[in-house]
Amino acid sequence: MNVIDVILAKRDGGELSAEEIGWVVDAYTRGAVADEQMSALAMAILLNGMNRREIADWTQAMIDSGERMDWSALDRPTADKHSTGGVGDKITLPLAPLVAACGAYVPQLSGRGLGHTGGTLDKLESIPGWRASLSDDEMLGVLRAAGAVVCAAGGGLAPADKKLYALRDVTGTVESIPLIASSIMSKKIAEGTGSLVLDVKVGSGAFMKTEDRARELATTMVELGTDAGVRTVALLTAMDRPLGLAVGNALEVAESVEVLAGGGPADVVELTVRLAREMLEAAGVEGRDPAQALKDGSAMDAWRRMISAQGGDPDAPLPRAAESEVVTAPASGVLSRLDAHAVGVAAWRLGAGRERKEDPVSFGAGVTLHAKPGDTVRQGEPLLTLHADDPARFPRALAALEGGYTVGAADGDRLPLIIDRITA
Ligand code: URA
Numbered sequence: 001m002n003v004i005d006v007i008l009a010k011r012d013g014g015e016l017s018a019e020e021i022g023w024v025v026d027a028y029t030r031g032a033v034a035d036e037q038m039s040a041l042a043m044a045i046l047l048n049g050m051n052r053r054e055i056a057d058w059t060q061a062m063i064d065s066g067e068r069m070d071w072s073a074l075d076r077p078t079a080d081k082h083s084t085g086g087v088g089d090k091i092t093l094p095l096a097p098l099v100a101a102c103g104a105y106v107p108q109l110s111g112r113g114l115g116h117t118g119g120t121l122d123k124l125e126s127i128p129g130w131r132a133s134l135s136d137d138e139m140l141g142v143l144r145a146a147g148a149v150v151c152a153a154g155g156g157l158a159p160a161d162k163k164l165y166a167l168r169d170v171t172g173t174v175e176s177i178p179l180i181a182s183s184i185m186s187k188k189i190a191e192g193t194g195s196l197v198l199d200v201k202v203g204s205g206a207f208m209k210t211e212d213r214a215r216e217l218a219t220t221m222v223e224l225g226t227d228a229g230v231r232t233v234a235l236l237t238a239m240d241r242p243l244g245l246a247v248g249n250a251l252e253v254a255e256s257v258e259v260l261a262g263g264g265p266a267d268v269v270e271l272t273v274r275l276a277r278e279m280l281e282a283a284g285v286e287g288r289d290p291a292q293a294l295k296d297g298s299a300m301d302a303w304r305r306m307i308s309a310q311g312g313d314p315d316a317p318l319p320r321a322a323e324s325e326v327v328t329a330p331a332s333g334v335l336s337r338l339d340a341h342a343v344g345v346a347a348w349r350l351g352a353g354r355e356r357k358e359d360p361v362s363f364g365a366g367v368t369l370h371a372k373p374g375d376t377v378r379q380g381e382p383l384l385t386l387h388a389d390d391p392a393r394f395p396r397a398l399a400a401l402e403g404g405y406t407v408g409a410a411d412g413d414r415l416p417l418i419i420d421r422i423t424a
Contacts, residue, residue: 003033003041010044018057025061029160038164039171046176055178055220056227062186065160069136069192071107074143079104079283080193081275082184084217085117087205087344088242092120092150093256094264094272094294097302099279100147102288106279107143109153109191113353113361116344117205118249121152122353126250126319126363130312146305158186177213181220188225195231195282197275198222200422203240203415205340211236211419218422226424231282234422237271238415241373242343244268248352248366248387250318260300267372267417269294274418321350321364321387325394329377329407336412338373342404343384346397350388362389367397374411383407 001023010016016024024041027033050058071078079099083089096106113119121132132152134142142149155162161183168174188196200208200218208214218234225232244265246255258264259272276290293299307314329335347353351362368385371377383405386397406412 003027003037007037007040007044010041010048013048015051016054021054021057022061022064025058025065025160029065029163035167038167039173042164042168042171042173042176042179045178046173050178052223055182056224058178059182059186059189059224059228062158062160062164062182063190066158066190067156068190069107069157071105071192071194073140074105077104077283077285078107078192078194079197079279079285080106080108080188080191080195081197081199081279082188083199084201084207086201086239086243087117087340087347088244088247088252089117089201089239090123090244090246090252090256091199091268091272091275093123093253094259094268094299094303095275096148096150097146097260097306098272098276098290098293098299100306101293101298101302102276102280102290103285104280104283105143106148107139107191107193108148108150109157109187110150111153112357116341116348116353118247118252118347118353120150122361123249123252124150124312126253127307127312127314128316130307131310134310142306142309145309147302148306149310150306151310153187153191157190161186177217177220181217181224185221185224185228189228189230193230195279196225197278197282198232198234199275200234200236201239202236202419203238203340205242205344206239215420215422222422222424232424233278233282235275235278236419236422238417238419239340240415241338242340242369243271245369245372246366247343247347247369248350248364249361250320250363251366251368251387254318257303260294260303262295265372270417319363321362322389323387323391325386325391325398326382327384327386327398327401328380329383330379331407332377332379333407333409334411335371335373335375335377335383335405336408336410337406338369339404342401343367343369345400346386349397349400350386350393351390365389373414377407
């Protein structure tokens with residue numbers, strides 16, 4: 001086969017065959033197709049799209065580029081969740097042990113943050129001693145001990161995606177729905193879960209800014225999962241404002257522990273319980289109510305086992321930033337808008353996120369919210385607290401927040417927390 005013919009076919013709006021797709025993905029992974037050729041093909045896909053069959057073949061080719069995990073030795077069903085990422089989205093932290101406490105195994109491979117959204121591994125690494133890198137045997141051991149494991153994906157899982165994602169990042173081809181859907185789903189299917197719940201975020205703080213784009217991505221991923229034999233369902237959820245009251249690694253761990261202790265902000269609790277119910281239903285596990293497992297301490301017990309089994313100390317104090325700066329309400333009235341993207345960028349500039357993937361993160365840095373959109377505030381009262389190790393970071397974080405919130409006489413429009421549910 002000739003790579004130029006494949007590029008020309010897609011450039012001219014044609015459909016690629018299963019053989020062409022399997023060949024080009026494999027040849028690219030082996031280095032027989034050059035980066036500049038794959039860039040041209042990725043751009044042709046971004047501009048001209050792929051149909052359902054092509055996307056499924058592309059996903060399969062990426063799965064076939066590496067290993068596939070197998071949990072058949074476990075005696076209970078497996079369930080996983082993937083979020084497309086947002087500001088203050090710490091849901092995996094309470095959710096994984098909660099679902100484990102209700103009877104399903106949760107083998108979750110997660111990532112680190114890049115840009116204004118945080119990564120689950122960065123959050124968990126703020127717990128002293130906790131380790132993200134586990135061998136397959138260690139992963140199985142943690143699953144057996146705690147029912148849930150959250151760790152980094154090894155290099156053997158979908159290596160084609162790893163190479164292609166790095167290329168897309170520098171060639172303006174990240175935003176293609178067929179490429180995003182196949183990238184996410186190749187890793188999730190290779191991870192070997194029996195069921196999957198997708199949390200597709202919508203709004204300024206999300207990858208997908210509009211409901212239409214989010215719906216298209218969710219539908220594409222649900223179809224891919226279903227076609228691959230994974231019971232898959234998606235929720236479209238709000239990311240026009242931050243989730244919960246804490247944005248930043250250790251701050252989000254502390255908020256997650258509050259949820260596991262039966263407290264925590266209402267939106268985090270509602271989404272955690274809803275996603276848990278969806279995961280248990282998709283896995284076919286009946287009987288235990290997630291809301292009850294948060295109240296009776298069994299989810300907290302699973303959390304403590306999971307953290308300890310990965311070397312962490314669940315009782316150790318969490319890192320705190322050395323400096324803080326309070327942003328006060330400019331007027332009395334209703335906080336009608338608090339923009340997720342502005343808060344995410346502020347937290348990132350405070351040191352909670354990284355600019356290049358090799359940068360370290362500051363575990364204590366971030367933003368604490370004292371009010372949520374819809375709350376009444378009084379002029380001069382704290383609205384947000386910024387946390388950073390270095391006070392020189394405050395001016396740029398404050399600049400990110402300029403125009404990012406409104407206090408007025410009337411409440412503003414907001415997306416419902418759970419916008420829609422998408423099934424095959
Ligand atoms: N996350 C992924 O894993 N892949 C994409 O393409 C986008 C987000």
